[in-house]
Amino acid sequence: MTAAVEPTSGLRVVHGGSAPDADRARDAAEAFLRALGVRVDAPGLEDTPRRMAAAYAELLTPRAFELTTFPNDEGYDELVLARGIPVRSVCEHHVLPFTGVAHVGYLPGERIVGLSKLARVVELFARRPQVQERLTVQVARWLETRLHPRGVGVVVEAEHLCMTLRGVQAPGTTTTTSALLGTVREDPRTRAEFLSLTRGGA
Numbered sequence: 001m002t003a004a005v006e007p008t009s010g011l012r013v014v015h016g017g018s019a020p021d022a023d024r025a026r027d028a029a030e031a032f033l034r035a036l037g038v039r040v041d042a043p044g045l046e047d048t049p050r051r052m053a054a055a056y057a058e059l060l061t062p063r064a065f066e067l068t069t070f071p072n073d074e075g076y077d078e079l080v081l082a083r084g085i086p087v088r089s090v091c092e093h094h095v096l097p098f099t100g101v102a103h104v105g106y107l108p109g110e111r112i113v114g115l116s117k118l119a120r121v122v123e124l125f126a127r128r129p130q131v132q133e134r135l136t137v138q139v140a141r142w143l144e145t146r147l148h149p150r151g152v153g154v155v156v157e158a159e160h161l162c163m164t165l166r167g168v169q170a171p172g173t174t175t176t177t178s179a180l181l182g183t184v185r186e187d188p189r190t191r192a193e194f195l196s197l198t199r200g201g202a
Contacts, residue, residue: 011067011146013124020061025053059090059097062127067146068114077150079190081105081197082118091162092129100158100174102136103198106143107150107183107190118143132158132177140179151182153194 030049033040040049085102104118125138140154155178164171184194 012064013067013120014064015062015124015127017061017128020053020057022050022053022057025057026050029053029056056090056095059088060127060129062124063120065117065120065124067117069111069147070114072108072110072112076108076112079105079107079153079184079194079197080112080115081153081194082115083198083200085119085122087122087126087135087156087158089126089128089130089132089135089158091160092131094162094166095129096161096165098130098132098158098160098162100156102139102157103153103155104139104143105153105184105194105197106147107152109147109149111147113143113147132156132160132175136177137179140181144181149182151184151186151190152180153184153191153198154179155195155198 026049029052030040033045033049033052039045081103082105083101083103085104087098087100087102089098090096091098102122104122106113121139121142125135125142136154136156140152143149143152143154155176157174157176159172159174163173163175178195180191180194183190185191
């Protein structure tokens with residue numbers, strides 16, 4: 001009979017910024033809308049500044065979490081991949097959302113991580129003003145630093161409202177970025193396997 005493995009969860013990950021100020025954000029949202037000629041006292045718009053401030057506070061504030069890892073007692077040495085992790089972020093150039101999915105994988109070393117934590121790490125870096133390229137690299141490097149795996153791979157596919165609603169106005173256009181570290185980058189077969197799995201390959 002195998003004994004239960006106790007997780008190690010000594011690292012609590014919290015948002016590094018200051019807490020949102022709901023009142024100031026609401027007042028600023030109202031001033032912003034008025035400056036653009038929006039009548040916030042019109043029917044249906046009276047509570048819009050508060051809702052707008054709350055929406056952006058949610059988009060810009062990642063939730064705290066415990067980075068739970070376990071000993072890799074079975075010596076698992078194949079890729080671990082979480083596909084289709086939701087990405088919701090805000091373009092730092094126009095403060096418009098971009099949304100999509102992230103595929104995050106790693107080759108375990110001495111420890112494995114709770115699978116839900118891969119999604120938490122994506123959220124940690126997505127819920128802030130961002131560019132997709134930086135987001136992709138930050139997730140990969142953070143996992144490399146905290147987990148010490150043999151390799152990490154991250155692919156992000158997203159649609160940017162700053163591209164689909166304004167400017168070129170090209171709805172349906174997606175942008176794909178990748179960050180490959182360690183064996184996932186250096187070994188051609190591992191690299192090909194990871195990229196195939198992110199596309200749903202067997």
